[in-house]
Each structure stands twice: as structure tokens, then as C-alpha cells.
Amino acid sequence: MNRVTSRSRPAVHVARWCTAFERACRVRGLRRTPQRLAVYRALAEDVSHPTADAVLSRVRETMPGVPPASVYRILDSLEREGLIRRVGTTDGIARYDANLTRHQHVVCRRCGRMTDLQVPALASVRVAPRTIPGFVVEELDVRILGRCVRCASGRSRRGRGRTHVVNE
Amino acid sequence: MNRVTSRSRPAVHVARWCTAFERACRVRGLRRTPQRLAVYRALAEDVSHPTADAVLSRVRETMPGVPPASVYRILDSLEREGLIRRVGTTDGIARYDANLTRHQHVVCRRCGRMTDLQVPALASVRVAPRTIPGFVVEELDVRILGRCVRCASGRSRRGRGRTHVVNE
DNA sequence: GTCAGTGCAAATAATTTGCAGTCTT
DNA sequence: AAGACTGCAAATTATTTGCACTGAC
Numbered sequence: 517m518n519r520v521t522s523r524s525r526p527a528v529h530v531a532r533w534c535t536a537f538e539r540a541c542r543v544r545g546l547r548r549t550p551q552r553l554a555v556y557r558a559l560a561e562d563v564s565h566p567t568a569d570a571v572l573s574r575v576r577e578t579m580p581g582v583p584p585a586s587v588y589r590i591l592d593s594l595e596r597e598g599l600i601r602r603v604g605t606t607d608g609i610a611r612y613d614a615n616l617t618r619h620q621h622v623v624c625r626r627c628g629r630m631t632d633l634q635v636p637a638l639a640s641v642r643v644a645p646r647t648i649p650g651f652v653v654e655e656l657d658v659r660i661l662g663r664c665v666r667c668a669s670g671r672s673r674r675g676r677g678r679t680h681v682v683n684e
Numbered sequence: 685m686n687r688v689t690s691r692s693r694p695a696v697h698v699a700r701w702c703t704a705f706e707r708a709c710r711v712r713g714l715r716r717t718p719q720r721l722a723v724y725r726a727l728a729e730d731v732s733h734p735t736a737d738a739v740l741s742r743v744r745e746t747m748p749g750v751p752p753a754s755v756y757r758i759l760d761s762l763e764r765e766g767l768i769r770r771v772g773t774t775d776g777i778a779r780y781d782a783n784l785t786r787h788q789h790v791v792c793r794r795c796g797r798m799t800d801l802q803v804p805a806l807a808s809v810r811v812a813p814r815t816i817p818g819f820v821v822e823e824l825d826v827r828i829l830g831r832c833v834r835c836a837s838g839r840s841r842r843g844r845g846r847t848h849v850v851n852e
Numbered sequence: 853g854t855c856a857g858t859g860c861a862a863a864t865a866a867t868t869t870g871c872a873g874t875c876t877t
Numbered sequence: 878a879a880g881a882c883t884g885c886a887a888a889t890t891a892t893t894t895g896c897a898c899t900g901a902c
Binding site: 719753758 | 892
Binding site for chain 2: 659
């Protein structure tokens with residue numbers, strides 16, 4: 517018990533981000549409601565790329581009774597304004613990230629755990645604005661898929677692994 | 685009307701893939717049911733990275749009455765066996781791809797349209813197996829996010845664009 | 853004071869599950 | 878024949894919406 521994982525971002529960072537966040541809200545004309553601040557803070561504190569539901573739980577620790585709809589709406593609005601990001605997932609459940617700096621995600625296919633990483637080889641990769649005709653590039657979302665140690669050992673069914681049929 | 689978009693993969697490819705698919709099923713001990721073949725074919729024909737629901741519709745064109753559950757289950761099993769892929773999405777809806785070759789996806793944030801692309805700069809990027817301690821890298825999922833021409837022109841709300849608060 | 857934003861409850865997706873029957877191997 | 882797989886219906890989970898009210902600006 518007493519999990520090792522540091523699921524929380526350092527308080528100093530969080531504090532700085534929250535300040536920047538409030539400023540950004542003002543700039544964009546988003547109102548500074550307690551709920552909005554609580555949702556942002558909950559997300560900023562959590563490095564695990566939580567689902568909306570997980571954010572809800574966290575928010576409720578300090579604001580019991582907040583309805584899911586509020587959290588969904590807030591996450592939506594913050595994402596629309598570019599104050600947080602939705603991260604790519606394959607399991608059909610949206611996950612969020614308050615970290616807007618360029619970084620990649622390492623995702624375990626089995627347990628879904630998602631952690632931040634900076635792959636040097638990818639740090640420099642840019643997709644020049646004109647590379648893709650008829651498309652305005654805004655951002656790159658890179659996910660490194662595989663299995664974490666905990667899950668790599670666990671056997672699944674018939675000979676798994678890199679067994680891909682490569683066609684074409 | 686009469687949309688230009690070639691939403692179908694060339695019949696030659698599809699045929700070849702289907703053959704390889706049946707072989708792969710045999711190898712892995714997956715039963716060769718009409719439903720399974722139909723689902724795979726539907727996905728192979730469709731280059732738009734359809735949702736499970738879209739696959740269902742397509743399958744029903746030739747097999748009316750197939751229940752959603754079957755399609756979901758089949759897509760699941762094929763993904764587990766590495767015969768198709770789930771692609772990363774941010775909207776919380778799973779999408780699938782029968783193309784297992786290394787390629788990237790260009791995704792419009794607004795309309796969600798997703799098209800294949802091969803970015804030269806990314807073709808060579810590998811994440812060496814030992815790069816990430818305690819993690820077995822299996823695959824890289826790269827998404828290029830932005831807006832397609834159709835959506836780039838459409839105005840949204842207050843000054844959008846690259847307006848990100850870059851913290852940390 | 854105004855209207856963006858909230859709370860609540862109900863609606864709509866999206867996906868999964870249980871179980872009995874069927875068809876592939 | 879055995880059990881993997883399907884069909885159907887119901888259950889769950891994820892997310893959205895309508896509407897009246899409230900609080901931030």
C-alpha cells in the first residue's frame with residue numbers, strides 16, 4: 517500500500533499555473549467562478565491525465581456536490597480556449613492535461629496509464645505550416661504505445677507481442 | 685452533392701488485405717465467420733477511420749440487421765489480435781484503422797475529419813526499446829492537429845489561433 | 853443589471869454484458 | 878462434439894441538454 521507514484525504536480529508549479537490561469541481567464545473574458553478555478557486546480561495538480569470523471573472526484577474533495585455537468589462544461593470551455601488540452605486516447609474516454617508545454621505521452625495499452633515524457637528525437641520535429649496543403653497545423657500529439665513493466669509480465673491470450681500483419 | 689472525397693480504398697488493396705486477414709485469422713485461431721469478414725472488409729474499404737457506429741452502418745449495407753454488440757465485439761477482438769488498430773482521438777469516441785503500415789494522421793479539430801499522411805521527418809523517428817526504463821515500446825501514434833480548409837475559414841469565438849498559455 | 857455560468861434532472865450517446873442458441877473447426 | 882461466436886435485450890458508462898436560478902463583472 518502507500519503507492520509510490522507521485523500523482524501530484526509540485527505545489528509550486530500548481531500555484532504558478534493557477535495564477536497564470538486566472539490571468540488568462542480575464543484576458544479571454546471567462547468568468548472567474550469558484551467552480552472553474554477548482555476544476556483547473558484539480559487538473560493542474562493531477563499529472564495522471566485524468567478523465568472528466570476523475571477530475572470530478574478530485575473537485576468534489578473540496579467542493580462536494582458539484583454535478584458532473586458542471587465539470588464537463590468547464591473542461592469543455594477551458595479546452596476551447598486553449599487553457600487545457602484533451603489528450604489522445606484510444607479507449608474512447610476523454611482525458612485532460614493542464615500541461616501545455618511540448619511533451620509526449622507514454623501510454624500502457626493494458627492498464628491505460630499515461631505519463632509525460634520528452635523524447636529528444638521528437639523535440640525538434642516540426643510540421644511546417646505549408647507541409648500539408650489545405651490544412652493549418654496547430655499542434656502535434658505524439659503517443660508512445662506499449663506496455664509498462666507491471667503489465668508487460670502479465671500474460672494475455674495467444675502469443676501477443678509485435679505480432680502485426682503488415683499489409684500494403 | 686456527390687461529394688468528391690474518395691472515402692474508399694482501392695478495391696485491389698482491399699482484396700489483398702482481406703486475403704491476408706483470413707490467413708491471419710487462421711493463424712491466430714480466430715474463427716472465420718461472415719460477420720467478422722464483413723466487419724474487416726467494411727473497415728478496410730473505408731479510409732476515413734470510422735467509428736464503431738460507422739462501421740456498423742457500412743456492414744449493414746451488406747448484412748442488414750447486424751446488432752451493434754457484434755460489431756463492437758469483433759472490432760475489439762481484431763484490435764486485441766493486432767489485425768486492426770484503434771486510432772487516437774480526443775473526442776472520446778473510438779475510431780478504427782485497418783491500415784497497419786507506419787503513417788500519421790492529420791486531424792481537424794473542428795470537424796474531426798482524419799486523413800492519412802506520411803511526414804518524412806517522422807518516418808525515421810524510432811523510440812529505441814530501452815529509451816524508457818520500465819516500458820516496452822510497441823508503436824508510435826502521431827497525430828497532427830489543426831484545422832482543414834473548410835473549417836479554417838469558419839470563425840469560432842474570441843480570437844482563436846495558436847493562443848496557448850505556455851506555462852512552466 | 854446583464855448574461856455567462858451553475859445546479860439539477862432528464863435525455864442521448866457510446867459501449868458492455870448476460871444468456872441462449874448457432875455455426876466454425 | 879466443443880466452445881467460439883452471434884443475436885437480442887437490457888445494463889452501464891460517458892456525455893450532453895433544457896431550464897430556471899444565481900453570482901461575476
